[in-house]
Amino acid sequence: MFDLKGKTALVTGSTQGIGFEIARLLSKQGAKVFVTGARSEKKCIAASEKIPNSVPVRVNLVVPEEIDRLYEVTGDVDILVLNASVQYKRKWDEFSMDEYDIQMNCNVKSSYLLIKKYAEGMKNRGWGRIVAIGSVNQYNQHLELSLYGVSKAAQMKMVQNFAPILAPFGVTINNIAPGAIETPRNAEAFEDVTFKKKVSDSIPCGYIGKPEDISPAVLLLCSEEGRYITGSEIIIDGGMHL
Numbered sequence: 001m002f003d004l005k006g007k008t009a010l011v012t013g014s015t016q017g018i019g020f021e022i023a024r025l026l027s028k029q030g031a032k033v034f035v036t037g038a039r040s041e042k043k044c045i046a047a048s049e050k051i052p053n054s055v056p057v058r059v060n061l062v063v064p065e066e067i068d069r070l071y072e073v074t075g076d077v078d079i080l081v082l083n084a085s086v087q088y089k090r091k092w093d094e095f096s097m098d099e100y101d102i103q104m105n106c107n108v109k110s111s112y113l114l115i116k117k118y119a120e121g122m123k124n125r126g127w128g129r130i131v132a133i134g135s136v137n138q139y140n141q142h143l144e145l146s147l148y149g150v151s152k153a154a155q156m157k158m159v160q161n162f163a164p165i166l167a168p169f170g171v172t173i174n175n176i177a178p179g180a181i182e183t184p185r186n187a188e189a190f191e192d193v194t195f196k197k198k199v200s201d202s203i204p205c206g207y208i209g210k211p212e213d214i215s216p217a218v219l220l221l222c223s224e225e226g227r228y229i230t231g232s233e234i235i236i237d238g239g240m241h242l
């Protein structure tokens, strides 16, 4: 079950956190994985060295032209995981226009461009898997993450709208919405033990999740066994949304 031998996978934002764990698991199941990040070539290489059968590619998804360059390196892939995101914590009226554009470009526009770019090959081969990583903030109201929530809700809407169009070609597309997961993104915030306890206490399971709590669901959606799941939402948050 969940055998990915012979498949190629592109996982955006896989130099750390949730994306790294997804890339690691897909590789463990036999896929060749493209490991990507924006910050530096060195960081991409360092992450890739920890993942067998992987290739590092630096790409800044804020810049649409970089997606063409990425495609030149990867060629068509069987699995596309849209995991990279930018998250600014700001009150709704305190965004600069640059920040607004950077967050929307990475979280929404690049998802659209990547789906458009890679879905064609998947359709031609009659097999493909696309998984978008959303967030519980696509449903919640949050004083400092309102526009981040907007970006994740937009991405989810793409998933729902594109799923019936891609399904006849053997291509599935789904969305996973994580809750609070311990990653480098929130490491500093969780150093505050009072805050960390407050978050844990708000989760019915009683603890903050790990990247390993997200990756198995991604694997299911990327596998042959997941072929009948499309246009779906999986919330993985220890029950926090309830």
Ligand SMILES: NC(=O)c1ccc[n+]([C@@H]2O[C@H](COP(=O)([O-])OP(=O)(O)OC[C@H]3O[C@@H](n4cnc5c(N)ncnc54)[C@H](OP(=O)(O)O)[C@@H]3O)[C@@H](O)[C@H]2O)c1
Pocket (backbone or CB within 6 Å): 012, 013, 014, 015, 016, 017, 018, 019, 036, 037, 038, 039, 040, 043, 044, 059, 060, 061, 062, 082, 083, 084, 085, 086, 087, 106, 133, 134, 135, 136, 177, 178, 179, 180, 181, 182, 183, 184, 185, 186
């Ligand atoms: N952690 C949570 O509690 C949580 C909750 C809900 C949803 N999520 C979602 O889950 C996903 C992963 O989150 P995470 O916590 O693992 O994030 P993270 O620790 O901040 O890692 C983000 C990854 O995205 C890459 N990245 C950032 N900006 C990029 C850009 N402009 N172009 C290309 N890649 C870029 C980073 O690469 P470099 O550092 O190498 O540039 C890094 O590999 C995100 O979509 C996030 O919104 C996370």
